Amino acid sequence: MDRHPQSPRLESCPEGLPRAAYMDPAWHEREMATVFARQWVMAGRAADFPAGRIRRVTLGAAPVIVVRDADGKLAAWHNSCPHRGSELCRAEEEEVGRLIRCPYHAFSFAAADGRLVSTGHAVPSADFDRQAHGLKPVSTREWNGFLFLNLSSEPGHIHADVGLGTLDNWPMDTLVTCHRWEADVACNWKVFWENYSECLHCPGIHPELCDMVPVYSRGIMGPSEALGWTPEEPARPNLRSGARTWTVDGAPCGPEFPGLTDAQRQAGYSFVTLWPSAYVVAHVDHVRSVRILPVGTETTRLVAEWHVPADTMAQPGFDAARLASFARTVLEQDGQAAEMNHRGMRSPAFTAARLMPEEYEIYRFHQWVKAAMEDAA
Numbered sequence: 001m002d003r004h005p006q007s008p009r010l011e012s013c014p015e016g017l018p019r020a021a022y023m024d025p026a027w028h029e030r031e032m033a034t035v036f037a038r039q040w041v042m043a044g045r046a047a048d049f050p051a052g053r054i055r056r057v058t059l060g061a062a063p064v065i066v067v068r069d070a071d072g073k074l075a076a077w078h079n080s081c082p083h084r085g086s087e088l089c090r091a092e093e094e095e096v097g098r099l100i101r102c103p104y105h106a107f108s109f110a111a112a113d114g115r116l117v118s119t120g121h122a123v124p125s126a127d128f129d130r131q132a133h134g135l136k137p138v139s140t141r142e143w144n145g146f147l148f149l150n151l152s153s154e155p156g157h158i159h160a161d162v163g164l165g166t167l168d169n170w171p172m173d174t175l176v177t178c179h180r181w182e183a184d185v186a187c188n189w190k191v192f193w194e195n196y197s198e199c200l201h202c203p204g205i206h207p208e209l210c211d212m213v214p215v216y217s218r219g220i221m222g223p224s225e226a227l228g229w230t231p232e233e234p235a236r237p238n239l240r241s242g243a244r245t246w247t248v249d250g251a252p253c254g255p256e257f258p259g260l261t262d263a264q265r266q267a268g269y270s271f272v273t274l275w276p277s278a279y280v281v282a283h284v285d286h287v288r289s290v291r292i293l294p295v296g297t298e299t300t301r302l303v304a305e306w307h308v309p310a311d312t313m314a315q316p317g318f319d320a321a322r323l324a325s326f327a328r329t330v331l332e333q334d335g336q337a338a339e340m341n342h343r344g345m346r347s348p349a350f351t352a353a354r355l356m357p358e359e360y361e362i363y364r365f366h367q368w369v370k371a372a373m374e375d376a377a
Contacts, residue, residue, distance in 0.1 A: 003227060004230055010357040019351055022298075023188075031373065035373060038372070040158040040159065041277040043149050045307070047176070049066050049074060051071075053093055054093065059149050060151065064149060065088060066147070067096055082136070084104070098112070105121070106118070106120030106121065113134075146280075159276075170257055175307035178306050178308050182301065184299055185335040186299060188294075191341050191345070192334070193276075193365055194362045194365065199216050199219055200219045202219060208326065212250065213238055223236075235263070238266075239268035244265075244284055246269065246327055253286055254309065255311070256284040268283065269281050276372075286312070287307040288304065290304045290305075300338075306320065306327075
């Protein structure tokens with residue numbers, strides 16, 4: 001059996017990133033200063049940043065604050081006072097009105113536009129340019145109810161592996177967060193992305209997932225990866241017989257979204273990959289988002305959230321933990337596999353991976369990371 005020209009499979013077995021890309025603190029610092037400083041990074045649901053609150057967010061290596069003032073206007077700034085650099089927000093979240101006040105010397109800034117309003121007890125001389133000493137801005141953008149941040153003064157588009165309109169048939173902006181799970185994983189952030197990007201590991205790591213999505217039990221993410229596949233093969237449901245969604249029993253947690261096409265219902269899930277920081281999975285009854293955030297060279301934080309219509313969450317007997325349990329099991333297994341992988345990569349015997357044809361998405365991810373670092377440099 002041969003590889004069809006339209007198959008995503010690689011035609012060769014290329015080398016992966018070098019060992020230093022996962023272990024070297026200097027490499028990690030370059031990624032924070034390039035990839036995470038110039039790409040759009042998901043910060044969570046925009047609705048989870050309430051009016052009258054200021055919240056700290058780490059964007060690569062940069063401490064940032066996200067503010068929604070009393071009028072509801074959302075903005076983001078570097079968490080550093082232009083006077084002498086003090087942090088502006090000390091707790092993870094604080095109250096804020098129309099002004100952001102530095103806790104060190106009481107310099108005050110307009111929350112909405114960052115302009116310097118007051119220098120506290122200091123009396124500047126005539127050479128002090130007040131307009132040049134406002135807060136340093138961080139770019140913001142909303143997509144499908146999610147807030148993205150970008151440190152670049154000239155941010156480009158949000159990277160997605162599919163069109164940003166892929167989830168247009170889901171009521172994304174109106175969904176509410178019903179469950180959250182967070183964990184630190186002892187691996188480089190790229191190791192977790194690589195695990196996400198292939199299914200060769202699925203038969204040995206994910207028995208529950210392979211039962212839910214039978215094609216995964218073949219070590220592939222979709223039929224087009226199989227040798228002998230042709231585009232003429234008819235599309236078939238991805239989920240096991242009788243299952244409608246990613247829950248333990250395959251039953252929806254509430255009413256199915258009314259605007260989906262037959263193909264979207266048959267697929268059972270629609271993935272949108274948003275390098276470098278998140279992916280979103282939409283099902284017929286709920287949506288899941290997972291953020292992949294580097295904490296250090298060898299530590300990655302996973303933040304998974306489940307989003308449903310408000311009416312679903314309000315229905316009698318709704319159990320958000322039960323809804324999340326299936327995908328949480330998969331995430332925990334992925335975390336353990338990524339840690340195992342990273343521990344083995346510490347060996348001096350490992351110099352670089354040799355990718356298999358089924359690992360085309362890892363190869364594409366590696367090329368993207370290298371290009372993002374080179375373009376920023």
